[in-house]
Each structure stands twice: as C-alpha cells, then as structure tokens.
Amino acid sequence: MSTCGLCGTDTGETYLCKRDAIRLAERLADLPLLHDEVVHCLVPRQHGWGEIVATRSAAGPRSPLNEDVLDELGSGEMAAVLHARRVDIQRVRWPQHSPPPPTGVAADCRWxxxxxxxxxxxxxxxxELAAEARALEARARSLVGDPVPRRKVVGTCIAVTDDQGTVCGAEITHKAGESRLVCRVCHCVxxxxxxxxxxxxxxxxxAPH
Structure with missing residues (x-):
C-alpha cells in the first residue's frame, strides 16, 4: 500500500493521489503563463490589480522597479527548480541518457x-515535485497579484477508454480563459x-451542470 507523497492519503500503488495528480497537471499548464506574467510585472502597471511597487524599505528614492520581481528573475528560481526536477526524472527513468540542456520553463513543464x-x-x-510546483505557483502569484482561479466542474467525461466500452466518467473542469475542455484523467479534448x-x-x- 502506498500513500500520496503530498497529502498522505492511501493511493494503492501510486505515488500521488488522483486529486493531487490533476492539480499538478493544472499547475504545470499555468506555470509558464505565470512566469511570463512575472516578467511583465518588472515595471509596475499604472492601473488595476497589476500595479506593483517595491516592498522593501530603503534609504533614498523608491526604485521604479519591483525589487521582489528582480530577485525572482535574477535567481531564476522557477526555471532552475523545474529543470532540476526534469533532469532527475530523466535520470530515474532513462539512466543511460545524458542530462537535457536547459530549454526554458515552458519546455520543461510540457516535458x-x-x-x-x-x-x-x-x-x-x-x-516532492507536486510540492515544488505548488510553492512555485504561490510565489509567482504573490508577485503578480493574481489570486489562484477556481475551476468549475462542468460535467463528466463521456470518452470510451477501452474495447469493452468503459466510459471515463471523470469530472471535467473549466477555468476562465480556457478555450476548450480537457479531461485531466484520460486527456480527451x-x-x-x-x-x-x-x-x-x-x-x-x-452530472453537475
């Protein structure tokens, strides 16, 4: 019997429960967008929720740039964490392969x-991967001032998953801004x-409506 490495619930033979696996997939889809948003927040916006100012106390005039964002971009934390995890996954699965070169947040998340x-x-x-993704998301959202959007359950997946006619039946969720529905279990679009x-x-x- 295994337990989820994030929440500790019994999972049978897997290292993540279905709920946390779905949330991890969602975060991997969101992190590249959040990373781009952090870059855009380097110079504060003039209107709306995105207006960000330097938060540290310092002598002299306030910098027009967000110092927290500068720290984030300078350290490359998100890119470094995601790439290190990609390298480790490849090491475990294909130990005979050479480590992949850095290719950016979007490519690592997609892989x-x-x-x-x-x-x-x-x-x-x-x-550990799921915990890292959750922490990176929280850090990025704290910088861009964007609360975590809530997903809405819109129905259940009707895709047939095997030759016996088994229907997936997993919940399908939607988040504002998405142009299509994707089942997070069987990946039907x-x-x-x-x-x-x-x-x-x-x-x-x-079914929920």
Missing amino acids: IAMELDWITGHYPAAG YEGAQDLLLLLHYQPED
Missing part, C-alpha cells in the same frame, strides 16, 4: 506533463460546437 502518468506510478519523488453538444447530450442525469 514533465507528458510524463505524468509514469511519474505518478513510478517516480518516488512525485510528492472537447472543443467546437459538435463536441460540446455531444458532451451535454450524454451527461448522466446526476
């Missing part, structure tokens, strides 16, 4: 996301009017 099924089932440090009409038509009677 890790593509390996999530293997990570959840075979990577003992999956919980619903986009366009026809897909959405079929999804609506085949919802169980008790």
